[in-house]
Amino acid sequence: MAERYLLPRLEKPGYRGSLEEYRREGGYEALKKALAMQPEEVTAIVKNSGLRGRGGAGFPTGLKWTFMPPAADPRPRYLAVNADESEPGTCKDRVLMERDPHSVVEGVAISAYALRAKASYVYIRGEYRASFRAMERAITEATKAGLLADRPIHLHVGAGAYICGEETALMESLEGKRGHPRPKPPFPANFGLWGQPTTVNNVETLANVPPILAKGIEWYATMGTKASPGNFLCGISGHVERPGVYEVPLGIPAKTILDDLAGGVRGGKKLKAIIPGGSSSGFLPASAVEKLVMDHDGLKNAGTMFGTGAIIALDETSCIVRATKVLCQFYHHETCGQCSQCREGCAWLDQICGRVENGEGRPDDVNTLLALADGMRGKTICALSDAAAIPVQLAIQHFRSEFEQHVAEKRCPFGNPPMHVHTDGLDDEKRSELVEIVHSDVLTLLNEGKSTSGKGMAVQ
DSSP states (O other): OOOOOSSTTTTSTTOOOOHHHHHHTTTTHHHHHHHTSOHHHHHHHHHHHTOBOSSSSOOBHHHHHTTSOOTTOOSOOEEEEEEOOOSTTOOHHHHHHHHOHHHHHHHHHHHHHHHTOSEEEEEEOTTOHHHHHHHHHHHHHHHHTTOSTTOOEEEEEOOSOGGGGSHHHHHHHHTTSOOOOOOSSSOTTTSOGGGSOEEEEEHHHHHTHHHHHHHOHHHHTTSBOSSSBSEEEEEEEESBSSOEEEEEETTEEHHHIIIIISOSBGGGOOEEEEEOSSGGGOOEEHHHHTTOEESHHHHHHTTSOOTTOOEEEEETTOOHHHHHHHHHHHHHHHOOSOSHHHHHHHHHHHHHHHHHHTTOOOTTHHHHHHHHHHHHTTOSSSSHHHHHHHHHHHHHHHHHHHHHHHHHHTSOTTOOOOOOOOOTTOOHHHHHHHHHHHHHHHHHHSOOSOOOOOTTBOOO
């Protein structure tokens, strides 16, 4: 296994992530090194390292930084940190923020210097209260120690909206508006927060910056692949023996993560499918896992995407139709409704998947689902519509017979009870019932048990 550099500190017994502990482990030395350079030199190092964004798109980080206007541009500029970790199955950023917050703060400070940012804004998911408290403490410690100089870091708590993980919706929310994605162009590097140049980066992405500055790009290239260097935090959940967050090199076989780190499928059952990169990466059958490589190119070649690098494992007892319905229900609830393809498409995917699962499917429902999903791809302001469509397309591509069996037998072959089919305008009593049903089904899709100790694990 490759050298690890993100999790070793927080795995040490008694490590609490304080400033004193972090500095004993070499913390903020990379910031000191960066401040001795010109901002453009720092940007060049990050660009030449090949670091790719860990938030979903995998765009080269240093290249993204170069999109900011030249230093002669008098406008104030900002760094927005996307800590709105809401992708189902994903729980990596919270590990860094809760257990080693100064690694994030240092990454933000270095990046803000490289971007010549006036200030940085960390947008934290509303439900991440422990993350907020840990980050608040770390920022206060760093500020009192004079480490942030004239580049303050501000925290902002979201209100639980998945759509605010999209960079322009995040900026709208930061400005106090409804979290609706903006049409692009203009792009954030030219017209971002308050109409000023802004770069948006993910938490894990920025946590990679201090090690790169401290140890150099040659060291960084020894991990991962040529196109996707470095390590990533893989959160694995579902039907495995040791769910948790593991630091692994990009390019690692998915089977190594499943079998060697996560302990294989729980209860000795067979693997049926995985979701390889968070919910929006869709379903892949167990047969694909044998040769699946966990990096951007490997998952692209498998017909999906790396996304957040979060794996959800489903065993042989899982109903793919039901799992698809759970995801459709999530996206139906989370669409902002701004684009008709997404607003109507998410609703219909949810309702049709629901009736198929409940034994009320029609002969043409499978083809209707595919037609709907196709009409949702690449036609909206942001990628939520695509994120909702991809799981449906891949579920039918790899498990079409299961959908057809539901329709033919007019029941769920796995003996599952009926699911609620969401419609707008439910009264409060029905909404209360829906919450219980959704919670139950999410637990079924993910994992009902607690994590146990394992090599490289960060979440218990």
